[in-house]
Amino acid sequence: MSTVTADPAPSSTRPGRSARPPRLRRSWDKHWYAWAMVLPVVIVLAVLIFYPLFRGIWLSFTNLTEANQVAEICTRSITGGEVCADNPNKWEFIGLDNYVRVLTGQVGEFWQWTGVTLIWTFVCVACHFGLGLGLASMLNRPMRARGLYRVLLVLPWAVPAFVSAFAWKFIFNERFGLANALLTAVGIDPVSWFADRWTALFTAIVTNVWLGVPFMMVALLGGMQTIPSELYEAAEIDGASAWQRFRNITLPGLRPVSMTVVLLGTIWTFNMFPIIFLVTEGQPAGQSEILVTGAYRAAFEGIRNYSLASTYGVLILSILLVFSLFYRRVLRKQGEVW
Amino acid sequence: MRRTARGIAVLASAALALSVAACGGEDKAPEGQPAVDPASLTAELTWWDTSDPQNEGPAFKELIAKFNQTYPNVKINYQSVPFGEAQNKFKTAAQAKTGAPDILRAEVAWVPEFASLGYLYALDGSELLADAADFLETPLASNTYDGKTYGVPQVTDSLALMYNKELLSKAGIGEAPKTWAELKTAAQTVKEKTDAEGVYLNPAGYFLLPFMYGEGGDLVDTGSQKIVVNSEQNAAGLKIAKDLIDSGAAAKPSANDSYGTMMTLFKEQKVAMIINGPWEVNNVSSAPDFGGLENLGIAPVPAGSARAGGPVGGHNYVIWSGMPQEKVDAAVAFVKFMSSAESQAFLSDKLGLLPTRTSAYQVDSVKNNAVVAAFQAVNEAAVGRPWIPEAGQFFGPLDQMATEVMVQNRDPKASLDAVAKKYKAEVVPGYGL
Numbered sequence: 001m002s003t004v005t006a007d008p009a010p011s012s013t014r015p016g017r018s019a020r021p022p023r024l025r026r027s028w029d030k031h032w033y034a035w036a037m038v039l040p041v042v043i044v045l046a047v048l049i050f051y052p053l054f055r056g057i058w059l060s061f062t063n064l065t066e067a068n069q070v071a072e073i074c075t076r077s078i079t080g081g082e083v084c085a086d087n088p089n090k091w092e093f094i095g096l097d098n099y100v101r102v103l104t105g106q107v108g109e110f111w112q113w114t115g116v117t118l119i120w121t122f123v124c125v126a127c128h129f130g131l132g133l134g135l136a137s138m139l140n141r142p143m144r145a146r147g148l149y150r151v152l153l154v155l156p157w158a159v160p161a162f163v164s165a166f167a168w169k170f171i172f173n174e175r176f177g178l179a180n181a182l183l184t185a186v187g188i189d190p191v192s193w194f195a196d197r198w199t200a201l202f203t204a205i206v207t208n209v210w211l212g213v214p215f216m217m218v219a220l221l222g223g224m225q226t227i228p229s230e231l232y233e234a235a236e237i238d239g240a241s242a243w244q245r246f247r248n249i250t251l252p253g254l255r256p257v258s259m260t261v262v263l264l265g266t267i268w269t270f271n272m273f274p275i276i277f278l279v280t281e282g283q284p285a286g287q288s289e290i291l292v293t294g295a296y297r298a299a300f301e302g303i304r305n306y307s308l309a310s311t312y313g314v315l316i317l318s319i320l321l322v323f324s325l326f327y328r329r330v331l332r333k334q335g336e337v338w
Numbered sequence: 339m340r341r342t343a344r345g346i347a348v349l350a351s352a353a354l355a356l357s358v359a360a361c362g363g364e365d366k367a368p369e370g371q372p373a374v375d376p377a378s379l380t381a382e383l384t385w386w387d388t389s390d391p392q393n394e395g396p397a398f399k400e401l402i403a404k405f406n407q408t409y410p411n412v413k414i415n416y417q418s419v420p421f422g423e424a425q426n427k428f429k430t431a432a433q434a435k436t437g438a439p440d441i442l443r444a445e446v447a448w449v450p451e452f453a454s455l456g457y458l459y460a461l462d463g464s465e466l467l468a469d470a471a472d473f474l475e476t477p478l479a480s481n482t483y484d485g486k487t488y489g490v491p492q493v494t495d496s497l498a499l500m501y502n503k504e505l506l507s508k509a510g511i512g513e514a515p516k517t518w519a520e521l522k523t524a525a526q527t528v529k530e531k532t533d534a535e536g537v538y539l540n541p542a543g544y545f546l547l548p549f550m551y552g553e554g555g556d557l558v559d560t561g562s563q564k565i566v567v568n569s570e571q572n573a574a575g576l577k578i579a580k581d582l583i584d585s586g587a588a589a590k591p592s593a594n595d596s597y598g599t600m601m602t603l604f605k606e607q608k609v610a611m612i613i614n615g616p617w618e619v620n621n622v623s624s625a626p627d628f629g630g631l632e633n634l635g636i637a638p639v640p641a642g643s644a645r646a647g648g649p650v651g652g653h654n655y656v657i658w659s660g661m662p663q664e665k666v667d668a669a670v671a672f673v674k675f676m677s678s679a680e681s682q683a684f685l686s687d688k689l690g691l692l693p694t695r696t697s698a699y700q701v702d703s704v705k706n707n708a709v710v711a712a713f714q715a716v717n718e719a720a721v722g723r724p725w726i727p728e729a730g731q732f733f734g735p736l737d738q739m740a741t742e743v744m745v746q747n748r749d750p751k752a753s754l755d756a757v758a759k760k761y762k763a764e765v766v767p768g769y770g771l
Contacts, residue, residue, distance in 0.1 A: 066429065066455060067727070073456040075486065076659040078464040078666055106763050174592040175599050194594035195745045283593040285741040300426065302731030302765070303451065 059310040060098055064091040066304040091307075098311040107308065109286065110315070113294040117270060120201065120290055124269045127209040129262060132216025137250065139217070140224045150221075157214035165278035168207040172279075197287035200280045204288065208275045212268075216261060223257030224250060263327055267320055291316050380411040381668035386428070386439040388421040388653070393620045397688040404684075405675045412668045421445070425730070432457040432658060440661040440669055443492060443653050446480035447729045452656065453483035454727035459657040460486040465670055466677075476650050476722045477694045483727070489654035490677045491694035493685070495615045496720035497548055497648030498713060500622070501635040505610040508532050514637035518552065518578045521611070521640045525587035528610040535589040537611040538600045539579060541744035543736025545613055547649045549575035551721045552642020557732050558761070560724045563769045565761045567736075568754040575642055576743050576750035583744060593745045604628075613639060615651060616713050619690040636712035638719050647721040652694070686710050692717060728765050735760040 028035070068091040074084040101107045139150055156164065171178045172193045180190035194200045231249050240248070273292050276282065282289040282297065289297070295312030299305045387398055395418055402414045417439065419427060425448055431438035432452070444452065452458050461467055467487055470478065477491035499521075501514055506524070509531040515521040525536025539545065550556070555571035558564065566572075582588040589609060592599055601618065603609040605625035623631040639648045655673045657666075675681060682693035683701040690709035693699060704710050723729060735757045742748040762771055 066433070070456075073454075074659075075453075075456055076459050078459045078461050078466070078657065078670065080663065101763075169594070173595060173599070176602065192590070192592060192745075194592060200593075281594055283741060284746055285593070285738045297734065298764075301734050303455075303727065304429070 056310045056313055059307050060314050061093060061095060062091050062307050063094045063097070064307045066306070069306070098307055099315075102308070102311055102315065108294060108298045108312075109289070110291075110294075112287070113289050113291045114319075116197075116201065116288060117290040117292075120205065120276075121266055121269045123205050124208050124212065124272075125262060125265045127205070128212040128216045128265055128269075129258070131209065131213045132220050133254075133258075135213065135217045136220040136224060137246065140221055153217060154214045156210050157218075161211060161274045162278060164211055165207060165275055168203065168210070169279045172203040194280060194283045197284060200283055200288040204275050204279045207279050208269065208272060211275070212265065216265065219257055219261045220254060223254045226257075227253035259331055263324065266323065270320060271316070291319075376409045376671070377411060379409055379668050379671060381665045382413045382415060383441060383665065383669055383672055384415040384417060384439040385441045385672075386417050386419045386424060386443065388419055388424045388443045388445070390421075390617070390621070391418040393624075394617070394689055394691075397685060400688075401676060401681055401684060404681075405672060408675070409668070409671060412672065414672065428452070428658075429455070429457070432660060435660050438658045438660055440658055440665060441673060442656050442658065444489060444656045446477070446650065446652050446654060446725075447723065449481050449489045449654055449656060450483040450725050451727040451730055453486070453488040457659055458488040459659050459661070459666075460488055461490065461657070462486055466490050466674055472679075472695045472697050474694050474696065474717075476720065477652050477654075479722060480650070480652070480725050481654055481656075482725065489656040490673055492653045492655050492677060493616075493682075493691040494650065494652035494694050494717060495617060495692055496650055496713075496716050497545065497613050497615050497639055498716040499611060499637045499639050500604070500614050500618070501611040501637070502534075502604070502607055502609075502628075503633050503635045504629060505532055505534050505607065506635070509610070514635055515611075515640050516637075516646075518549070518582070518640045518642060522582055522585065522587045525582070525611065526585070529586070532610070534607060535603070535609045537582065537588045537613075538603055538609045539582060539588050539591060539613065539744065540596050540600050541591045541593065541740045542597065543733045543740050544649060544651075546576065546579055546736075546740050546744075547721075548613060548639040548647065549579045549642065551575075551647040551649070552578070552640070552645060554642075554644035556721075556724075557736075558724050558766065558769060560726060563766075565758050565766065565769050565771050567761060568751070568758040570751075571644070572754055573751040576754070578642065580743055580747075580750060591744055593741050613648075615648075616690055616692055616709065619709055631709070636709065636716070638716045645719070647719045648716065650717075650720045650722050652692075726766075731765045732761070735765075 280288040299309035477494040481489035509528040515524045528536045550572040553571040553575040679698040682698040739753045742753045
């Protein structure tokens with residue numbers, strides 16, 4: 001590259017392009033096609049991701065709502081004509097006010113929702129992974145009608161989430177539901193599932209586990225099949241027990257897959273809107289609300305509060321960002337290149 | 339079938355056009371008939387109906403067919419939109435300035451909100467309000483915002499005590515309870531003497547309003563701009579409701595799906611009394627196990643220590659301000675037809691819905707309608723709600739309070755204080771506590 005800096009003559013002879021540093025120009029001349037190839041992706045990302053993201057962040061510093069978004073409100077008369085009046089309280093920049101109001105609990109129940117979200121995410125992902133791993137190891141060996149089992153186990157995944165949500169909600173119906181009918185049949189008092197925050201959360205977790213296990217199972221099964229069978233054969237010759245083989249071959253062999261699916265599962269479950277929204281409806285009295293459903297209710301019921309919605313969005317994004325960074329660092333420490 | 343029907347419609351409209359043309363020269367068009375030739379109006383209008391598609395929808399479709407007999411060239415694009423979704427859907431579309439319906443059946447609390455956002459045509463000076471005095475005062479009041487009128491009342495309603503006559507007489511109760519105390523005794527008697535439960539109270543804000551109104555309470559005072567939801571009266575009213583559950587007179591409500599549970603139990607004769615509105619009359623009386631309309635008793639909600647009253651509800655016709663001006667005539671004609679005394683009488687005949695016009699109550703079929711007669715007493719006692727744009731947001735916190743008090747056994751006053759704080763922080767920051 002030193003040749004470029006040692007040869008300033010060409011740039012002075014072509015004044016039109018002298019503004020650009022020669023190195024960049026060289027790079028452009030040589031690699032323009034690469035830039036051209038990347039350009040569509042950059043444009044799509046800019047339009048679909050960066051613009052909404054930065055606009056959302058900007059909105060969270062304002063007090064924009066549905067009612068104050070326009071500078072003037074016009075009223076059309078049915079007899080013709082239109083009267084426009086200045087909006088008396090037009091939206092404005094308010095700095096960190098939204099964050100202060102949300103984080104101090106003046107608006108909504110941020111900390112309660114965060115707590116419920118963490119419990120919900122942890123329990124769901126743990127059950128997803130545990131059950132998924134168990135089912136995957138059971139299916140990862142020769143048995144009769146294995147294809148049929150696989151299809152049956154993937155079925156919950158194929159059902160639209162809202163359909164299963166309604167089905168489970170009805171199962172847990174306090175008067176007419178199957179769950180209480182079964183309890184009564186074995187002589188246990190029926191449970192008022194939605195009268196207590198923990199039992200309400202339990203119904204949602206059961207639904208989500210039912211929905212989420214197939215994905216984990218399929219992903220882990222795929223991961224298991226990439227583990228070379230020679231390893232198992234060698235271990236067997238060395239006299240390793242089934243449990244030892246599982247611990248020392250299957251689990252390490254699965255790590256690249258499991259780390260990714262756990263991260264994905266965490267983010268998905270954290271933001272899993274329909275299950276809580278449809279199954280518990282936040283009952284009792286908003287105590288089973290998670291961050292995304294709480295934010296939705298706070299911001300989109302009645303006159304919509306776009307700035308508040310953005311504030312919640314930024315907060316949720318930050319939590320997930322911190323989690324991902326932390327998770328990556330842990331992985332890197334364990335020598336995982338990811 | 340369809341073809342012949344259309345042929346008759348065309349014939350009828352042609353005849354009507356002729357007769358209008360014939361007498362057009364001498365005097366003005368008779369009242370109720372448009373001044374212009376109906377057949378000359380050509381437009382396509384979209385109407386979002388938020389009524390129940392199974393119980394109520396067919397009757398509205400019949401009305402549209404009747405409308406087309408007079409206005410053959412105004413095509414009404416009927417779309418049934420679930421009530422729970424319509425408000426947000428309309429706002430999204432209206433704000434995007436595309437995809438909103440020309441005409442919407444809006445719940446009474448939505449109108450001031452939509453109007454404040456500039457989404458509706460102001461109807462002042464149009465034919466629709468020419469006979470505004472004929473409309474009942476309270477339903478019409480829900481359409482005004484900032485001195486202008488933005489809608490025309492379609493139906494009005496209020497909560498009433500609906501009871502199963504057979505179960506009550508089995509328990510030896512001659513007439514419907516008139517106070518909450520009487521309700522409690524009646525419910526307990528039913529529970530003892532029959533295998534049904536006494537009363538089911540839906541733990542939702544709207545359905546607890548009769549208890550609060552009964553003691554003289556309210557949510558906010560729009561006159562003095564004050565939040566009064568945590569008043570002693572309201573707390574006293576809620577204590578009565580809570581006592582009904584604690585004493586076993588009322589069934590233990592569930593926090594989730596309680597409305598559906600209430601209706602299922604009532605329709606299957608497993609609970610003797612509920613508090614609900616006229617929109618469920620058709621649903622209940624057509625339920626296979628209920629025993630028809632003869633078995634359904636309707637009475638005003640029981641009184642508290644101050645008064646007896648339910649909240650005024652209902653629906654209005656509104657016209658979206660994004661509708662092009664050239665469609666205005668057709669839209670006005672449609673809304674005028676739908677809200678006319680004859681159409682209202684037709685609806686109350688078919689569905690037991692309550693007319694919003696004084697003149698509709700003079701129509702014989704309405705006069706002799708037992709359901710309407712029963713609800714008329716209910717409506718006279720109904721309490722108007724605060725018609726402000728934020729009114730729709732009052733019910734989120736109130737529903738939460740209802741679950742806390744009715745299901746989770748929380749102290750009413752403490753729960754109401756939390757509601758008041760939320761109103762101040764999130765709903766009406768300009769109001770005093």
